[in-house]
Amino acid sequence: MNEGVEWAVHSCLNLAWLGADRAVPASRLAAFYELPAAYLNKQLQALVRAGVLGSVPGPKGGFRLARPISEITLMDVVAAIDGEDEAFRCTEIRYRGGSGGGRVPDNPKPCTVATAFRKAEMAWRRELAAQTLADIMITVERTNPGAPDRVRRWFDDNR
C-alpha cells in the first residue's frame, strides 16, 4: 500500500482537531511530522479530487475538510490515494494456451479463483468503510487525552 495513506490519515485527523473551517497549508502539515512538503501536497491534491478535502489558494490558504469527519471513512482515503482497482487482478489465464484453446466461450462463467479473492477483498473494503475518521479520533482522545491540545498548540505557535 502507498505510504501516503498513512500521512493522509494523520493529516486529516490534525485538520479535524484544528477545526473544519481553518485552512492549513501543506507545508505546515508536513512540518508537523517532518515529511517532504511537496510530496504530501501531492497526496492532499488526490484527496481534493476525491472530494474529501477542499483547497484554498493564495496566502492564508491551504487545505480543509470538505465534509464532517464522521462521514469520511478509511476506505475513502485509501481509494483516493491508492486507487480504486482491487489488489488481485484476474488476467483470465484460463483462456490462454492449452486450456481453452485461446478462445473465450460464448457465455463465460466468472473465474472461480478471482471470485475467491474478491470475497476476501470485499471483507477488507467493508472493514475500511465501516471505520470513520471520527471513530479513530474518539479512540485517540481516550487513549491519549493530551494529543489534541498538543496539536492545536503546535499549529497555533507555528502559524
Next chain:
Amino acid sequence: MNEGVEWAVHSCLNLAWLGADRAVPASRLAAFYELPAAYLNKQLQALVRAGVLGSVPGPKGGFRLARPISEITLMDVVAAIDGEDEAFRCTEIRYRGGSGGGRVPDNPKPCTVATAFRKAEMAWRRELAAQTLADIMITVERTNPGAPDRVRRWFDDNR
C-alpha cells in the same frame, strides 16, 4: 498484489487434478497457460520454500503438492509469493517532528491508525485462510464439469 499469485493458484489446481504423486516440470505448467517458464519457476520455488509444494530434480522431475489440497489455503499461497508483511506499515510518524518532540514515550500506546488498518487486514487474511484450494476445485468442477478432464488430457498428450 504480485501477479505470480494468480499463476500459482491455477498451477496448484492443475497439480491437484493431475494427481498428488505426479511431478510436473515448471515448463509444462507454464506452457499450459503460455506463461514465461523461468519466471513461473521462480514462483513455484517460493511455494517450495513455504512448504506448499515439493520439488523433484532431474529428468522426470518437477513440482508436486506437498500436502492434501484441502489443507492449502489461499492465505498460504499469498504469504509464500507476496510475502508475510502487511500492506499498511506504520512508520510511527506521530513521534516525529512537532508532535512528540522526536522522543518516544516510556510506555508507548499502539498507534490507533495502525490498529484500524490492522483490523481490516485481519478480516482479509481471515477470509483468505478460510478458503482452501479444495473449495475452489469443487466449485470449478460444478460450474465447469469438463475442465478437470481437459486438463488431464492436455498434460497427458504433452507429457
Next chain:
DNA sequence: GTTAGCGTACTCGGATACCGGTTGTCCGAGTGGCAAAGG
C-alpha cells in the same frame, strides 16, 4: 546374456539484467494582503 560404466539430456535453484511505478522535486498560475501614494 548380463552388468558395470559413462555420457547425455532434463530438471530445479539461484544469480543476474530490465522496466514500470511509487517516491521525490521543481516551477508556474493565481490570489489575498500590505504599503505607499494621492485626494
Next chain:
DNA sequence: CCTTTGCCACTCGGACAACCGGTATCCGAGTACGCTAAC
C-alpha cells in the same frame, strides 16, 4: 484621515526526474535414464 492602486509573498496545481521492487531471463549443480562395451 480615507481610498485607491500597485507590488509582493504565499498558496495550490501539475509537470518533471530519481530510485526501488516486481518482472523477466540466463546459466550452473545435480540426477535419472539409456547406450555402450566389457566380462
